Amino acid sequence: MTTLTDAPEGQFRLSMLLSDTRYRSLTLQAIAAIALALAIFYLGNNVAKNLAALGLNINFEFLGAPAGYDINQRLIEYTSQSSNFRAALVGILNTLLVAFLACTMATIIGVLAGVLRLSNNWLVRKLMSFYVEIFRNIPVLIWIIIIFTIMTAVLPGPRAFRGDDATSSMLFDAIAFTNRGIYIPAPVWGAGSLVVVLTFVLSVIGVFAYRRYATKLLYDTGRLLPMMWPSIAIFFVPTLLVFFVMGMPIGLEYPELKGFNFKGGIKIGGPLIAIWFALSIYTAAFIAENVRAGIQAVSKGQTEAAAALGLRSGRIMSLVVLPQALRVIIPPLISNYLNITKNSSLAILVGYADVTATLGGITLNQTGRAIECVLLLMLFYLVISLSISAVINVYNNAIKLKER
Amino acid sequence: MSDQSTNSIAFVRTQEVPSMPPPYTAAGPIRWMRENLFATPLNGLLTLVALYFIYAILSGTLPWIANGIWDSPSLAACRDMLDGASGACFAVLTERWHQLLFGFTYPSDIYWRPTLAFVLFFFAAAPVLFFDLPRKLLVFTGLFPFIAFYLIWGGSVFTPLLALVGVLAGYFVYARYVASNFAVGFLGGIISAALVWWLGGFVIPEHEITEGAMRSVPSRDLGGFMLNMMLGVTCVSLSLPIGIALALGRQSDMPFIKYICVVFIEFVRGVPLITLLFVASVMLSYFFPPGSGVDLFIRVVIMITLFASAYIAEVIRGGLAALPKGQYEAADSLGLDYAQSMRLIILPQALKISIPGIVNVSVGLFKDTTLVSVISMFDLVGMIRGPILASTEWNGVYWELFGFAALLFFVTCYGISQYSQWLERRLATDHR
Numbered sequence: 145m146t147t148l149t150d151a152p153e154g155q156f157r158l159s160m161l162l163s164d165t166r167y168r169s170l171t172l173q174a175i176a177a178i179a180l181a182l183a184i185f186y187l188g189n190n191v192a193k194n195l196a197a198l199g200l201n202i203n204f205e206f207l208g209a210p211a212g213y214d215i216n217q218r219l220i221e222y223t224s225q226s227s228n229f230r231a232a233l234v235g236i237l238n239t240l241l242v243a244f245l246a247c248t249m250a251t252i253i254g255v256l257a258g259v260l261r262l263s264n265n266w267l268v269r270k271l272m273s274f275y276v277e278i279f280r281n282i283p284v285l286i287w288i289i290i291i292f293t294i295m296t297a298v299l300p301g302p303r304a305f306r307g308d309d310a311t312s313s314m315l316f317d318a319i320a321f322t323n324r325g326i327y328i329p330a331p332v333w334g335a336g337s338l339v340v341v342l343t344f345v346l347s348v349i350g351v352f353a354y355r356r357y358a359t360k361l362l363y364d365t366g367r368l369l370p371m372m373w374p375s376i377a378i379f380f381v382p383t384l385l386v387f388f389v390m391g392m393p394i395g396l397e398y399p400e401l402k403g404f405n406f407k408g409g410i411k412i413g414g415p416l417i418a419i420w421f422a423l424s425i426y427t428a429a430f431i432a433e434n435v436r437a438g439i440q441a442v443s444k445g446q447t448e449a450a451a452a453l454g455l456r457s458g459r460i461m462s463l464v465v466l467p468q469a470l471r472v473i474i475p476p477l478i479s480n481y482l483n484i485t486k487n488s489s490l491a492i493l494v495g496y497a498d499v500t501a502t503l504g505g506i507t508l509n510q511t512g513r514a515i516e517c518v519l520l521l522m523l524f525y526l527v528i529s530l531s532i533s534a535v536i537n538v539y540n541n542a543i544k545l546k547e548r
Numbered sequence: 549m550s551d552q553s554t555n556s557i558a559f560v561r562t563q564e565v566p567s568m569p570p571p572y573t574a575a576g577p578i579r580w581m582r583e584n585l586f587a588t589p590l591n592g593l594l595t596l597v598a599l600y601f602i603y604a605i606l607s608g609t610l611p612w613i614a615n616g617i618w619d620s621p622s623l624a625a626c627r628d629m630l631d632g633a634s635g636a637c638f639a640v641l642t643e644r645w646h647q648l649l650f651g652f653t654y655p656s657d658i659y660w661r662p663t664l665a666f667v668l669f670f671f672a673a674a675p676v677l678f679f680d681l682p683r684k685l686l687v688f689t690g691l692f693p694f695i696a697f698y699l700i701w702g703g704s705v706f707t708p709l710l711a712l713v714g715v716l717a718g719y720f721v722y723a724r725y726v727a728s729n730f731a732v733g734f735l736g737g738i739i740s741a742a743l744v745w746w747l748g749g750f751v752i753p754e755h756e757i758t759e760g761a762m763r764s765v766p767s768r769d770l771g772g773f774m775l776n777m778m779l780g781v782t783c784v785s786l787s788l789p790i791g792i793a794l795a796l797g798r799q800s801d802m803p804f805i806k807y808i809c810v811v812f813i814e815f816v817r818g819v820p821l822i823t824l825l826f827v828a829s830v831m832l833s834y835f836f837p838p839g840s841g842v843d844l845f846i847r848v849v850i851m852i853t854l855f856a857s858a859y860i861a862e863v864i865r866g867g868l869a870a871l872p873k874g875q876y877e878a879a880d881s882l883g884l885d886y887a888q889s890m891r892l893i894i895l896p897q898a899l900k901i902s903i904p905g906i907v908n909v910s911v912g913l914f915k916d917t918t919l920v921s922v923i924s925m926f927d928l929v930g931m932i933r934g935p936i937l938a939s940t941e942w943n944g945v946y947w948e949l950f951g952f953a954a955l956l957f958f959v960t961c962y963g964i965s966q967y968s969q970w971l972e973r974r975l976a977t978d979h980r
Binding site: 264285508515529 | 805835944
């Protein structure tokens with residue numbers, strides 16, 4: 145006699161495909177696979193029929209053809225004779241540029257606002273929660289348009305800077321806010337400027353080396369070296385010395401009003417500013433909430449225990465609270481960066497030539513290759529998102545509590 | 549020394565000293581200010597900076613609002629009336645409010661229809677939002693989609709009626725069989741609903757109603773804030789069941805189903821909504837059978853629903869993962885099958901945990917409905933940027949219009965998030 149748990153071998157009946165849990169999952173998966181295949185076939189068939197009816201086909205040759213339109217904001221060489229692929233590349237670089245700028249600024253504003261929301265100053269606390277609530281609850285699209293409107297409709301035209309009765313003047317005689325963009329001084333690299341830059345890079349490395357050495361010395365011998373003043377000295381002194389010894393090789397070229405417009409300096413276009421600032425202040429509101437939650441997540445006992453050990457308040461922050469808070473703050477911070485990158489696609493609204501505006505906008509409309517353009521566009525964003533998620537996963541694994 | 553000390557007791561207090569009020573610096577508003585505004589020099593500086601900041605904003609905006617002109621035919625007339633003084637021209641709102649709310653082609657004599665639908669929406673949402681209300685009210689919630697469809701689109705009353713009958717048939721079949729077998733009930737419900745709709749297609753008279761109070765309105769005439777509300781409400785409610793299914797699929801032991809769900813969720817979450825809207829506007833029509841001509845509103849609803857369901861799936865997955873493993877094991881040990889244990893044990897608890905996350909996604913989605921203005925649908929932002937700012941009368945009125953749009957969104961989104969916080973406190977059953 146067999147025990148009850150022994151499955152009857154060799155007695156497979158067709159009904160077991162549904163009633164026996166060993167086979168049911170296979171049945172279900174097979175059904176799902178068939179349904180998926182049917183759906184794909186149905187949709188693919190529809191696409192083929194529709195395209196045939198319109199006399200279209202899917203190919204990517206248009207990428208090699210001349211784009212035929214100009215792009216104002218570009219980081220690499222591009223003319224209207226360049227290929228559509230080149231235009232897409234310009235767009236990709238512009239997307240990455242605005243994403244990088246906005247991430248940096250959003251982090252700075254967000255961390256500041258998040259820390260200030262925990263300040264014991266009542267007014268500042270209220271002001272910051274006001275900021276967070278206002279910016280979180282109004283669509284980023286409206287913020288982009290509002291800032292773009294400030295840039296184009298409120299700022300004066302270059303003409304207002306002209307003559308003796310000028311109604312506008314440049315900030316510090318160096319920065320001009322006009323409705324065509326903001327002009328800032330551009331650095332002029334003279335002979336020997338390379339040495340200065342090199343010195344600067346070396347001194348940055350020097351700061352890190354010094355801090356590492358000081359930490360090692362502290363752990364090995366218990367001797368505590370001063371950190372702040374030597375770091376600042378290493379950061380500034382050598383570079384300034386070399387700068388003056390070499391005879392000030394790096395100068396600034398100031399923007400000047402010539403004719404109808406400003407010449408010289410670096411021009412930051414209105415669309416770039418709009419999308420950059422809007423994304424920064426909008427996302428910073430979310431980051432502020434993350435930072436606040438992260439700091440509050442560290443239990444009060446940790447601070448008190450550190451104080452009981454005799455640590456000063458600065459050290460409590462840097463050695464006990466922050467390492468634990470960062471564990472909570474950084475994953476949502478990175479996903480906010482991802483949101484910035486995705487939201488930068490709204491740049492199309494203000495005419496900033498990001499990849500959505502070039503590949504998904506003008507190229508799509510001019511060539512009529514909707515399917516190809518949208519697919520390529522999605523592929524680009526997908527690659528970015530998946531790489532950022534990979535970074536989050538790596539980080540999460542690295543900081544996971546090591547339980548023994 | 550000791551005798552001296554005994555003698556030195558010259559005075560022994562027999563009465564209690566009456567307590568004095570604290571010094572004025574340590575009580576009342578001054579103490580509060582010292583503690584909360586000027587605790588340290590740096591803090592004091594911050595307070596001054598904040599005060600200046602508030603002053604700068606208020607001194608700029610308050611006179612502008614107070615001087616506002618509410619009655620004027622155009623911006624030029626407004627400027628004449630202001631005569632150089634700083635002041636808002638709110639006349640654009642009184643003049644064009646109907647376009648901002650309903651779009652510029654929705655017939656003005658039937659504005660009461662969407663307004664009524666909007667009012668009824670609160671009655672339909674109330675039993676879902678507040679659990680204390682009698683459960684019988686949920687019947688109205690179930691009826692609301694059909695009523696709202698009829699009110700907003702109008703046309704033949706038979707279309708929503710047929711849809712309702714189909715849903716009812718499906719529901720009765722589901723209720724009849726779900727006790728014995730979930731799969732049979734579910735599939736039977738879907739099939740019978742589809743059957744009713746298909747058969748009803750032959751019975752219902754095909755005629756367009758173009759006259760009268762309940763005449764039909766094509767979807768391209770929808771616009772303004774109404775469009776944002778409709779997209780937000782429709783897409784969130786549709787994406788909930790899909791999101792639950794995706795979340796369960798992602799947790800499944802069956803590798804094929806799990807893979808489909810993971811790929812779908814990661815794909816949708818990886819691309820910006822705007823590319824999905826491009827798909828809706830230029831690509832999606834290729835996927836339908838030739839000549840079906842699905843209108844843009846439905847295509848946009850499909851894409852936004854897919855978008856939202858991926859995010860909601862992730863929120864619910866978090867809820868499922870946060871549930872203690874004992875709950876799953878308890879359900880198994882009671883002998884419940886998968887559908888029963890999910891329906892009766894797991895999902896009620898998991899959904900409760902995920903409510904704040906779902907509300908967050910909903911608020912984000914509602915804000916993102918403004919993106920449809922990029923594919924030239926005239927929602928609130930689209931109306932402002934398109935017809936109103938392009939008109940000769942109101943070209944140049946930026947702040948009043950964008951301020952109005954921002955205010956509408958702020959009130960809605962802030963309200964929803966306050967509700968979510970209230971609910972979170974309400975539902976916190978474990979930490980009391």
